Amino acid sequence: MDVMEELAESSEFNESKGPCLAFRQAASVLKSLPSAVRCLGAIQGLPWLGEHTKAVMEEILTFGRSFKVEEIRCDERYQALKLFTSVFGVGPKTAEKWYRRGLRSLKEILTEPNIQLNRMQRAGFLYYSDISKAVSKAEAEALGCIIEETVHWIAPDAVLALTGGFRRGKEYGHDVDFLLTVPEMGKEEGLLLHVIDRLRDQGILLYCDHQGSTFDVSKLPSCRFEDMDHFQKCFLILRLEEGQVEGERGLQRDPGDSRGWRAVRVDLVAPPVDRYAFALLGWTGSKQFGRDLRTFARKERQMLLDNHALYDKTKRNYSYRRLLRRTSLPIWVWSMWSLGREM
Numbered sequence: 001m002d003v004m005e006e007l008a009e010s011s012e013f014n015e016s017k018g019p020c021l022a023f024r025q026a027a028s029v030l031k032s033l034p035s036a037v038r039c040l041g042a043i044q045g046l047p048w049l050g051e052h053t054k055a056v057m058e059e060i061l062t063f064g065r066s067f068k069v070e071e072i073r074c075d076e077r078y079q080a081l082k083l084f085t086s087v088f089g090v091g092p093k094t095a096e097k098w099y100r101r102g103l104r105s106l107k108e109i110l111t112e113p114n115i116q117l118n119r120m121q122r123a124g125f126l127y128y129s130d131i132s133k134a135v136s137k138a139e140a141e142a143l144g145c146i147i148e149e150t151v152h153w154i155a156p157d158a159v160l161a162l163t164g165g166f167r168r169g170k171e172y173g174h175d176v177d178f179l180l181t182v183p184e185m186g187k188e189e190g191l192l193l194h195v196i197d198r199l200r201d202q203g204i205l206l207y208c209d210h211q212g213s214t215f216d217v218s219k220l221p222s223c224r225f226e227d228m229d230h231f232q233k234c235f236l237i238l239r240l241e242e243g244q245v246e247g248e249r250g251l252q253r254d255p256g257d258s259r260g261w262r263a264v265r266v267d268l269v270a271p272p273v274d275r276y277a278f279a280l281l282g283w284t285g286s287k288q289f290g291r292d293l294r295t296f297a298r299k300e301r302q303m304l305l306d307n308h309a310l311y312d313k314t315k316r317n318y319s320y321r322r323l324l325r326r327t328s329l330p331i332w333v334w335s336m337w338s339l340g341r342e343m
């Protein structure tokens with residue numbers, strides 16, 4: 001499964017979109033199996049496993065390793081691009097540019113006089129050792145309490161939900177994602193900026209990139225999954241203190257680190273209340289589940305789904321009530337409906 005992720009990552013660095021998606025789909029199918037695959041017969045009939053994937057699996061089952069993956073791991077370009085893209089704010093294009101300049105380590109980037117880092121990348125380097133470490137569930141819950149207190153201090157009727165991997169039950173994640181809204185339409189607009197101010201006043205805001213809403217009903221639907229949604233959001237780095245985290249292990253940090261705090265990446269998204277169910281579904285993920293759900297909507301139901309709405313192509317309107325009335329109600333609509341009711 002990790003091998004498939006590595007193959008997907010390598011394809012992404014080579015801008016091979018098709019193989020990248022195929023390996024990601026294979027990784028997600030293998031992840032969903034109840035136990036590890038011990039023979040090729042066990043994967044017969046499973047969807048999304050193409051010839052390429054099966055060949056890699058055969059190699060692993062026969063030799064205990066994949067020569068293709070080993071070759072990739074030793075590749076200088078792959079190693080450099082993987083390292084560079086592990087910095088917050090650095091995407092594959094920037095990483096490739098740095099690699100072509102002959103840079104191979106983070107130290108070389110920081111000491112190269114001709115490299116201009118943007119604000120996000122500067123924060124990425126500054127807090128690199130903290131934010132490249134996984135965030136635990138206990139840390140996510142501690143941040144949830146802080147954000148909840150902050151949001152409710154500003155708007156007592158606000159609704160806050162932990163989303164992303166932690167909502168799916170993951171024990172560790174690379175960041176912590178939250179969705180927040182208020183029952184009254186339009187009131188969510190100023191909320192995020194107030195929350196940011198309050199986090200700054202509390203001395204826990206280490207970095208903030210706020211993006212205003214570009215949500216426009218007339219421009220819906222947007223059907224490419226890669227396009228992020230148009231809701232107001234902010235990408236933050238917050239300071240989490242040791243005493244705030246419950247559980248045996250407390251903060252995730254290096255042995256010997258006696259600071260008593262760590263930096264954590266947090267995303268806050270503030271959709272208007274009438275889009276909350278769609279936003280919650282999209283931000284709960286996983287990315288692959290989101291992609292599959294959109295494909296299902298498009299191909300099987302002639303509908304377009306995104307983080308803002310479900311669009312009925314045959315009726316040319318936004319509706320999911322028609323589907324809700326059907327007796328053969330598909331699970332995906334149920335899940336969206338129940339997620340919407342959660343608030």
Ligand code: DGT
Nearest residue numbers: 164165173174175225226227282283284285286287
């Ligand atoms: P993590 O944080 O690495 O443990 O895993 P997630 O699942 O929390 O992933 P994250 O934080 O990158 O994104 C949170 C959710 O947002 C993800 O589960 C699905 C959604 N999402 C992420 N990237 C995209 C994207 O490019 N397009 C769309 N439409 N949704 C995305």
Ligand code: MG
Nearest residue numbers: 164165175177
């Ligand atoms: Mg996340």
